Amino acid sequence: MSYFDKTIECMSYNDKKNILSKNLKNVVEHVYNNVLPYRKKMDEIGLKPSDINGIEDISKLPFTLKSDLRENYPFGMFAVPSDEIIRLHASSGTTGKLTVVGYTKNDIDNWSKSCARGLYGIGVRKGTVVHIAYGYGLFTGGLGLHYGAEYLEATVVPVSSGNTSRQLMLLKDFKAEVLCCTPSYALHLIDEIKKCGYTKDDFNLKYGVFGAESWTNEMRLTIEKELGIKAYDIYGLSEISGPGVAMECEFQNGCHVQDDMFYPEIIDPDTLEPLPIGEEGELVFTTLTKEGLPLIRYRTRDLCRIIPGQCQCGRTTLRLDKVKGRTDDMLIIRGVNVFPSQIESCILKCDDRISPHFHITVDRENNLDKLTIEVELGPEIAFDEITVIQALTQKLDAAISSAIGIRAKVMLVSNGSLKRFEGKANRITDNRK
Template structure:
């Protein structure tokens, strides 16, 4: 089963011709409409006419997250604001968000990606898709939502939270496809048992899980406990959101929608492209996007590509699971968190010590964030309530800065390791590779 067989099973040479045609077009569009790209290309004396096919992509300059921050909010849009019909945003280090604008065509392209992903997971137009990703500025919920509608299946836009109600609706509406984070899927399985449900009460066949790192062990746990096929999906809001790549039922790497997003793997040391199969940083060029086309965008995700033909018949290049980040960004319950955001909240509080340590763990299959802060003379009091007030205020300030709740733990002064070089600020106890 394919959603778009003509594209998904296109021969590699036809695909290359399509990619070439689209690359030539997008390079011309960004050069004409985005100041930053014109400046970057002018600086290396590269003209749009120098890009004749996808083989010339290596001549183009990279784009990094900082470029998006520098152009906050709309500086990198390649169309007039009136053509933008939707905005999404994700957190960035400076407290400012990374803003992404979508035209009508962009939303249609994104929905197409997720419709293809749903079919890869086994959905049909008869399916009922339970979307438990958060709806909002975060792309997870709305991405899968429009993908389901594009497929012609029934979407249940339940969003996140209220697990008891989720279970009731999953049962009563007979959802066969579940979309959420993998840790929430395990949590749902546990709550099912607690609430006295049996697997027979549900009609689930597959789940599409993403927005956070997860292991093969977690996949086995989910598949055994929910008796479903657990499918891995990849995306980032800068490119479009979930659906940039997704596994098929063979579960042997995620098919990149490479008619829309051209992937490269580069060396983080030399920034030179690496041959297919080698591990390095994943880079994408959006070939059709109108709102905010990105040229050779460095995702900071480390993985490898795989171009061996897939038994499912799709011809797209696949990406293997992301095994690490090349920056210090943490993904906690699907939300991007940078240690520098935490640092800036601490620095803005006159009572807080700037010495901190971040501990990320997975407790009962949910990500938990703990921020250890050193006690200081300025903060200390002989009264508990004074210290508790400080902790509560800091926890509130953190939550509004990083959009994830954090437990604040006060530790002894000078107990956090001082380092002369790059401070080791993070202990991530979640198993990633």
């Protein structure tokens, strides 16, 4: 095995603990002295930086919410003078106000390094052609991977999102080995490849780095089969830095968190108590080395668990299991919690004759929630008799109902009729709001 930074990635628990403790004390000191909202939060509960003696004291610290960032828009949570900030990114929330993040020179360097570690772990080296189809701009996806890949001296193709026919031409002609984009855009590319009469053999792709939205293992298998690649999950969020907070290694067994920089905890979202390793709850991050926008116990709203034990690759970093979904994406239908990821995994493994494209609509009729799932037929299905479609609808219906615990109405629709996504997918219409 080779590692980007063996000392850090394979460090023993005790050595890691010392570094984490030292870094946590530093960051707490830093925010207490330089970020007014944090000083207020800590003073309110009578907590001083000197009360934090090691990583085990982390649970004494108050949480940070997305609303803290919004309320202190744009720069109120920044911890350095404004001329130390060399980059700003922002993400738009559903509520409209932007969440703004700022980076110092060291922050950009560490973020690049965190991405580089992940990319190195799947085989990216000097000269590897890396096609980046995440959006460039205020969104962190494109530039984050760009800097990570450049750090490794890979050959970066900064296509950004959009213009799919040009993307296909570049993928083919520049012989990219690594494709970076959202998993939903990968599905779109697969469709377009077929439409243009190409096959996977016309390309030189070996690996895919897919993230910015939660996706299932079933989706992984579909993408791997169709593109003839290994598909890796990458996790990140702009508040914590961007893509590369965690990424899978070649064993595809959970995303390795760069936990010397971004320390993860899993908490019970109701009681806010930390949960033991292996239990599912809300993922919370503390940035241990960030200067511009350090965040303490930031609640990601992502539901996830930390995988117990050590990975075969030899790294000792903590691993995140597949993110089940953002608590914001969770639908409550007739009192039952439903995650779009549960529906996705059913659709992808149910039957070869349907496509991976679907859309969920929730309505309220006569005070009852009604869940409708449109699923696209695959391009090659033979269906001249009604019974074929009926049987397929029933099969999907049964699979989805048993997975989510409530009845959903499944409607098969023509191949290509649902919206395609170049960035993050939006597969839900909730008409109850």
